[in-house]
Amino acid sequence: MLRTHISTTLAPVPAGPYSQAIAANGFLFTAGQTPHHPVTEDTVGETIGEQTRAAMENLAAVLAARGLDFSHVVKATVHLQEPARDFAGFNAVYEEFVKAPYPARTTVGSFLGDFLVEIDAVAVIPA
Template structure:
């Protein structure tokens, strides 16, 4: 077994305010001025419940992302890139985009939105946020 030496410019960011990882990954990694999040689904971190509509699920995903950002002193205003996976891209894009626009002001982050086979959820989002420097 090898001993791993932590990278000095990299640290894990975690919160109980978002779902715990379901596998071998971190909720988030801060590296330099950036925070990279894992993909968050729409699970309520307390109850584990999912909303039934794309709008409900998108709101919960963004609440989960916001909770992790807050754990590192950031907000959705600090997000510079979002990657979105929709289980049914054609059916759900408009509803997802409507809720997404409610949460991000101008200039909105760059975004990639793709159709993906997701496990019993409609949407998953990961983001990259940039720490403000003075």
């Protein structure tokens, strides 16, 4: 299996031994993107809406590094620090980025430290 490392300076640098994304067998698998500024690494925004927008912009940058956009995304996994409180606010911003037919999605509650949301995706790479 051929795996290709995908990286961009327009999204935060990985904080550990992982890639921003890997392309393999016609798919792009992204690491979770957080609401951190790509250069300063500071958390962007305080509300779930602001942080979701920042995380989605980081995810968009990783997709774009392989020539893709949200129309190529077939599956997303979303981690929310406080799902009961933040689901509606997250969803409102998320829907600005993805269009019908929407990607399949799993949303879970997770301990995320000092930020509210993390999003990863699987996208189809056109032949």
